[in-house]
Amino acid sequence: MTDLLHPWEGEKRVEMPRTREELPLYDVSLTKFLLLFVFSLGLYQFYWGYRQWRCIRNAGNGVLPIVRAFFLPLFLYAQIRHTQEIFARHGHPERIAALPLAITFFLLALSIRFVPVPFDLLPFLGSALPLLLFQQRINAFHRKIAPQIPSNHLIGFRHLAIVGVGGFLLFVNYCTISEPLIRGDALSKKIHDHFLEAGFLQPEEEIIYLYADGLFSIEGRGLFFTERRLVRYLASGEKEGPRILSLPYDDIVDLSLQGAIRPTEDSILYLKTTSGYTYMFDLPVAQEIDKRFYRELRDAWVRARRMAPSTPSRSPRIDP
Known part of the structure; x- marks a missing residue:
């Protein structure tokens, strides 16, 4: 396992991906991410975290993706640092503000529990911002190493089902009487x-x-x-x-x-x-x-x- 505080810069480059499945990290457009995040009532972040941690494990790190994804607010900092290692391994070393993003996400995710309806919608939407900024860097990295691979932006039937069910639940939660x-x-x-x-x-x-x-x-x-x-x-x-x-x-x-x-x-x-x-x-x-x-x-x-x-x-x- 690589040192979390000292990203591995590898002596040799890896082969460039030719298909989306070969991309080193999980790729998803920001619009699709935000849509699924909101209408899944935030549950999409755990699926997204699982996909990213699975890519990190495939890169040679001994981690449990399900556990890391379930406790995403606690492990986002480590996830960003591991992602930086992958960037460097592909010849594109760059720094991401791991600590500010991780702290912001943790505090916003925690505050949702203490803010009454409907004001809890603000920290809920705000908690997506650090993840969006992080995903933006991942997408930019993918465009550098594989510009021929299009972004993952298509919306399928299962995504529409999530939007429909989530939209109904959001309507019931925020447009009906919350305290009768x-x-x-x-x-x-x-x-x-x-x-x-x-x-x-x-x-x-x-x-x-x-x-x-x-x-x-x-x-x-x-x-x-x-x-x-x-x-x-x-x-x-x-x-x-x-x-x-x-x-x-x-x-x-x-x-x-x-x-x-x-x-x-x-x-x-x-x-x-x-x-x-x-x-x-x-x-x-x-x-x-x-x-x-x-x-x-x-x-x-x-x-x-x-x-x-x-x-x-x-x-x-x-x-x-």
Whole structure:
């Protein structure tokens, strides 16, 4: 194995490649790299790392490509230094800023775990930049030693499949509601004013917790409660108008939560009213949304029942 800190400069030159398979390193165009990196949600970097480490092993280095690729952020520095050895072995010695590229990639890859959605998209895209700069040097090296071999830029069916699946997952992750359970004081003024205008919320009320079960927006469909009542809202089309189910706390006799049997199922919130009717609402178990919503709702209901004077029962109001 060559010394990592002293690249081997070999006494004899190797034969120049004639086909892409004979290139000393993995060749891929920058556009194709970035496309597959983004739409594979970053998984392409591990395949790319494996291909590069396999070429390094074929050059006579005793490494395990799968292990090195899996821990790519830790081994990128070594990968760049081994690549420099291969450059020199083919008569094109040049220096690459191995340490800055490796540190930048490591910090950006690590920061993705600590940045909330959707801002984690910035370090995710940024982490591709050091790899792109590195691949650019590899491609330039290949054009020097084998200018007759075209760049690997073609997009095949499997690449399109990755783009399609990855594009859908990116859309779901960044264009749909990422945090469906929201504290009332965390709602924006725009949403608060929209609820007032639509009649979901009364001017003297403040939302304690809101669960949005719409796909794309909080305003579309959801369930929230105030210190006075529980409200189920649905923003229909313009002709039908919004639909509202309002359940004042003094009309609720009891409430309970039936937990989901399987992780893929929802829990069911039961509300028994003075009229004898029982309402059911689905709550997801993810992030313990069901338990958190139920616990806060029950506390608000208990407080309201203790403070409210005895009044004749009313039927729940449903606005068409």
